[in-house]
Amino acid sequence: MREFDIAIVGAGLAGSLAALALSDSGRSVALIAPPARAADGRTTALMDQSIAFLKTLGLWDDIAPQAAALETMQILDGTARLLRAPPVAFRSGEVGLNAFGYNIPNAPFIEALDARIAANGNIVRVANGVTVASSFENGVELVLDDGERVLARLVVGADGRKSKIRESAGIGVRTWSYPQAALVLNFSHDRPHGNVSTEFHTESGPFTQVPLPGRRSSLVWVLPPREATRLCGLSESALGQAVETRMQSMLGKVTVEGGAQNFPLSGMTADRFGKGRVALVGEAAHAFPPIGAQGLNLSLRDIMALKDLLQTAEPTAYDGIGDRFDRKRQADIRSRTLSVDLLNRSLLSDFLPVQFLRSAGLHLLSALGPLRSIVMREGIEPGGSFKAFRDTLRERVARKQA
Structure with missing residues (x-):
């Protein structure tokens, strides 16, 4: 049986970032997850605090050439309702920043993470899934899908919404769904975006354009599920015309790149975010609609909080870290989840x-x-x-x- 101080289960963005962040703690670290990844055409907007954290991990120089600055974020009322709101523009210069953050395509982000992890001698990569996790006095035993058993003094669950680590720890969840789906795509356009992100508030949810390098942008368009499915079935030229019409030709002619992805919208929060020798990060702990650029930023704050706890703990003290992590993350996660939920529901309400x-x-x-x-x-x-x-x-x- 192999033994590690810390085992991170799940190698998505949150799990991989957690492995890198904890690899300099002087503790042995394993990153446990199957090697195969689904193609991910989405992008992630990271705010200034998160970019600063990537810099401390030595990642930013690898990612920066693929990223676009978010200098202005504007909200436009795209509804036809009686009570309509005025345009609101948030400019990073108003708070002394060159940019609020950067929009990063997930695919090159993941590639850069994989390369850094492969080159990091402090991380052992275990290319298997976990079937069950059992807590004992001296650690957590993980049974892998090839039958191998691994003992870790602390387990970080970063294995997504259907987390096996969360389930094995006996931590329940609260889930809910929305009558919406998110249509996600990237597109090029004739006019420069000027590093401006525009969010139209519509009756079905937000329509959010976010800059990419050059005359390119990413889009998250929240719609009724049937409409999202219909648009996904259009040709790229017809879909580009629909996007251009919805955003009132602000960026000129739109050309969709590589088709669209369609995701049903739902939310989830764990009843607690840690327990004993288990800590939950990313979508193992919380998940909500892609509104307000909060998802991975919240996950990175999970990782920062765990890193801080381990830095102040005795090198051999792991028992109870999960409980301390839970207390540390409650306020931030609950408040962000509530604010995103209220904003989304306010757009849907006819009241x-x-x-x-x-x-x-x-x-x-x-x-x-x-x-x-x-x-x-x-x-x-x-x-x-x-x-x-x-x-x-x-x-x-x-x-x-x-």
Whole structure:
């Protein structure tokens, strides 16, 4: 039986990033997952805090050539409802940043991660799935699908929504679904996007264009499932025309690249995010619609929190890390999940008071710079607005004392 200090189960973006992040902890690390990956044409928007974390892992230089800066994020009301909201533009310069973050295609992101992991002598890659995990006093025993048994003092479950690690730890989940599907594709266009991401709020959900390098963008279009299926079945030229019409030809002629993918929308949160010697990260812990660029950013904060816990723990102390991790992640995960859910449901609601509140909120954001700044900082980094306020006070006090 092989033994490791830490075993990460699942080698998607969250699991691979967790393995790299924990590989410099002085502990032995195994990354356990089958080698095959499905082709992924999606992109991921990472905010400034997440980009800074990638830099600490030495990954950013590998990924940057494939990424596009998000300098402006604008919201446009694309509904035909009685109560419509004004346009709202969030500019990174308002909070002292060159960009809020960057949009990165998943395929080259995963390739860069795989290459870094293969070259990292502190990570042992185990190309098998896990069938069951059993907790004992001295660790967690993992039974692999080839019959091998592995003992780990700490197990990080990064094995997705149907997590075997979560199930084996006896952690329940709350799930829900939406009457929506996400149509995901990449496209080229005649006009430059100027590093501006545009989100149209429609009656069926958001239609979000996000820049890619050059005159290219990615799209997440939330629709009724039947409509998403219909559009997926169109020729690329017909689908490009539908996209161009929906975004009012803002970027000129649209040419769809490589077809579209269609995903039903649902949500899930684990009842707890850690237990004993088990910690859950990424979609093993939380999943929600691709709205507001929160998914992988939230997963990276899971990894940052776990890394911090391990840095402050004794090298041989693993028992109870899962419980401490759970307490540390509750507020962030619950609040982000609730905010994304409320935003999505507000777009679907025909109830006039709900439409009024959404419209009034966007009016305030459009008119009040300080409020817009708070929202921007919180979107980039939880607690960011409080930190900025605290730093401003310190600077003022220092100037007065000088």
